[in-house]
Amino acid sequence: MTKTSSERSSSEIGFDEALDRLRVAGGRITRARRSLLEDLYRAAGRVTVDELAERHPDVDSATLYRVLSHFESVGLIDHVHLGHGPAGYRWVGHRSVAVVCEDCGRVVDVPADELRPLADRLRRHYGMRLSIGHFALTARCEACAPDHSHER
Amino acid sequence: MTKTSSERSSSEIGFDEALDRLRVAGGRITRARRSLLEDLYRAAGRVTVDELAERHPDVDSATLYRVLSHFESVGLIDHVHLGHGPAGYRWVGHRSVAVVCEDCGRVVDVPADELRPLADRLRRHYGMRLSIGHFALTARCEACAPDHSHER
DNA sequence: TTCTTTGCAAAATGTTTGCAGATAC
DNA sequence: GTATCTGCAAACATTTTGCAAAGAA
Helix, strand or coil: CCCCHHHCCCCCCCHHHHHHHHHHCCCCCCHHHHHHHHHHHHCCCCECHHHHHHHCCCCCHHHHHHHHHHHHHCCCEEEEECCCCCEEEEECCCCEEEEEECCCCCEEEEEHHHHHHHHHHHHHHHCEEECCCCEEEEEEECCCCCCCCCCC | CCCCHHHCCCCCCCHHHHHHHHHHCCCCCCHHHHHHHHHHHHCCCCEEHHHHHHHCCCCCHHHHHHHHHHHHHCCCEEEEECCCCCEEEEECCCCEEEEEECCCCCEEEEEHHHHHHHHHHHHHHHCEEECCCCCEEEEEECCCCCCCCCCC
16 A cells, blocks of 8 residues: 655655545545545556556446546546547656657656746746646657657 | 648648649548548647547448548648547648646647757667657646645 | 445547558559 | 459457446445
């Protein structure tokens, strides 16, 4: 249930705090919610819905989506769309952005701060508040694009 | 069929050149392909499959996907997955990035140059060459996130 | 008890595929 | 003429929804 401090950022919400949030939100702590919450809290990084479904065969997938949506609305998790592949859910507080190699699928996590200047410009000049961590960037890694690439 | 020069970048492929490419690729220039090619060439920005389907009621959607896939493999168009909804297709050479409001779905196009500094850093520090235009950024627009928002 | 949440089944997307017939070259 | 496309229908994958029954509080 606990993780080493190196894996958890200080701004992160703890497990018990998360339970409190759920209670405050007025929701009920059901078996499905508790076990999914634990799983998401424990999970190393991003998990997909089908991974969760596999680890919680007792939970219907409709419930799964509803619970994830609930957790997200309460601000406990967020989800990322990894280009093509499935969406990945993870505990909030990981301040990083996924960069996916569109050829080999390798994912490099980049600190969210790298996007800060861009986020500022987008807000000021385009009125769009970047949701860092809710999207993935697509790229080509060195192995897949040796060099000279004319990236678009 | 022609667009004002301000809308087309110099690096862009012309319509006739595109037809040549299709011929060189060995494919046949069918009615569906020709009219879709024209549409995509003419289109102001990104078009979704259902927009194309609406404008080409004679073309079956299965054909639509196949034709789009063909055009893409020949390097005439590319597509972007806009978070949830359907993918957006457009003529290659448009150097912009889509920023999608995750609440209302509105898409704001931002010049690719805005991403240049980030792209440079990603290449130098992470060995990833950003594929600008092959992904969408997720954000909240002013209407959906009035202000003071704690973006995650 | 009472109101929320779940499971199940069915629907809504968005995209792909198999196949026989149409068509470009 | 013949190999390639197309339309149609059906399959797929993913997510959403309606509703009665199960379960928190």
